Amino acid sequence: MATISSPGVGTNGLDVKNIISQLVALEKKPLDTLKLQAATVNTKISAFGQIKSLVSDFSDAASKLASLTGWNGVTTTSSDSKYVSATAIGGTLPTTFSVEVQSLAKAQATASAALLPVGGALGAGTLRLELGKWSVAPASFTPSSGQPVDISIAATDKLSDVASKINGANAGVTASILSDASGERLLLRSKSTGEEFGFRLSVMEGGDTDTQSAGNTDASGLSRLVAGSTVTQVAANAKATVNGIAVSSATNTFATTISGVTFKAEQVTTAPIDITVSKDASAVQSNIDAFVKSYNAINQLLQEATKYDAKTKTAGLFQGDSTTVALQNTLRNAIQSVTTAGGPFQRLADIGITQQQGGDLAVDATKLNKALANNPDDVKNLFRSTGGGSADGLAVKIKAVTTSLLASNGFFKTKDDSLQLSLKRNSDDQTRVNQKVDAFEKRITARYNALDTQLTSLNGLNAYISQQVTTWNKSNG
Structure with missing residues (x-):
């Protein structure tokens, strides 16, 4: 911000800072209007987001009445x-x-023999985990089609390290450690139940790849995890x-x-x-009730947003907005559409669903229940027929309308793009006003600084002349 460079003007009774501040405030006045406009646009963006959500709910409600499962509850x-x-x-x-x-x-579970010393290293080697099915008589294991999982164990790894590596190997088995008076035990459990999801743990030490050789089952080193282990729960269907x-x-x-x-x-x-x-006869009734409720929620919001209150002389957020009125008319036309597929029922009013003053739907439960009881197939066709054109059911037509509105290039996307563009233009306008104000403040401050310098100089000259006049008067007195 520009500043006054000398106090000359101020010493002559002018509050320069206040004068400049008020002049700058006047220049900023357009910002108040722009900020109000931006707030209004943001409110509209939020409101259309709410309307879009309600239309999505209405589309879902129509989908249930347009689908076969919605009628075969x-x-x-x-x-x-x-x-x-x-x-x-x-x-x-x-x-x-x-x-x-x-x-x-049940899921297969096993426990190793007790291991001592607690916290001691087990020895280097490789653990192999295989998923498959166990046969009891004779005892045998049939691996599944998946590949076995090999886990490398270092010479310094403790049982806790082994358990951690098993859990991180994604081998279909979880590991935990049980500590009791006898020592530590490795507990393994299949992640899935069922006899096809058993598992087998094998050990390979010293480069020996035969998991059944004596060196890999002799209860020394890493093989202590398999020698003496017991099945605590058999995998079962x-x-x-x-x-x-x-x-x-x-x-x-x-x-x-x-x-x-x-x-x-x-x-x-x-x-x-x-x-x-x-x-479930009540399922259809519930779906129709949800359909009516979701439409009324949209209608009430649009009514409030587009109305003008003559008494208070206040307009709704979208009063006079042609695109919002078009949306309102589109939905009303869809509700009032006619189908030739429903036999004696061609419109919602024929089954007791009528539009009231203000646009809300109301349900005549007696008339609707009678239609559902006496002509269930005709009511179903009224909503879900896919005969094409005028033979399409009302829910099918409404679903098509709402799908178009909600599409990536539909009404709501177009409206949002338009509002976002207005918001950007407003932001650009605010930036230009701020730049103009900054330039004005610099100019006006420079002018007052120049005036300040001139007045200071004149004040000095005036003092000098006054002094000379006083001296001259004294010398000639």
Whole structure:
């Protein structure tokens, strides 16, 4: 900022700093308008973000009414979900079946023999971990198709180092250490349940690649991790019967046993558990209610944003904004569209969904329930028919409209780009005003400094002349 270089002007009764400050403030006045405009644009950007979110919700609600599963909702119940729980996908045929659980799925777990001294080094070598399946009689291991994982162990590595390396090897096995009075034990557990996800730990020392040779199983050095180890839990599938027929699963979840139904073994049962799948009539009603609610949320926001209150003489944020009014009309036209696919039902009003004053939708529950009870297929076609053109269902049409609005080159992207451009222009204008103000302040300060210098010089001359006049008067007195 420019400064006054000498006090001459000030000593003549002029408050120069205040004068310059007020002149600069006047030059900055346009910034107040620009900042207000920027705040308004930012508010509009935020508001359109909210509108976009509501339109996305409306699109999702329309999707449920346009999809087959939205009309084929089912409900699944268990006679005792503490033992067996179940879910079913939409469209699953009504059915009932009984489940008995004999055993739950288990992951293989092993424990090494106790190792002493605690914290001592184990010896150099390589650990090999393989995933696969164990056979009990005769005892044998069949590796899976995946490659074994080899882990290098240094001569100075302690058991904690070994466990850390196993956990970092992504070998499908987790390691931990158990310490008791006997020493340290390496505990291993498969990450997955099921008999196909067992594992085998082998050791290779001194360059010997035969994991079954005497040198690799003699309970000395690194081989102490395998010699004397015990299987504390055998890998096993969950075992159950469905209507008396034996089934199994690597996990406690049976996802493919019954078409469309997933049931989960929670506990071993003591009696049959009945699973029932039935049509869920309330699901359609809930989807229609959500559709109406989501539309009303958009309508209310747009109504508030575009209104003008004559009493308070205040306008909404988008009052007079043609693009916002166009969006409002687009959504209303979609709601009021007609289809030829619904038999006796061609528009929402035919099933009891009507527009009220102000644009909100209201549901006549009696009329809607009657339509769903007597003409369920016609109601479904009213919303989800894909016959093309006028034969498209209302939800299908609305989904197409909202998808277009939300597209990467659609209404909301175009509107946001426009507002962001306005914001940038505003920022550029503010920069130019600030630059103009800075230049003005420098000029006006320089002028006052020059005036200050001139007045100082004149004050000095005036004092000299006054002194000379006084001296002359005295000498001639």
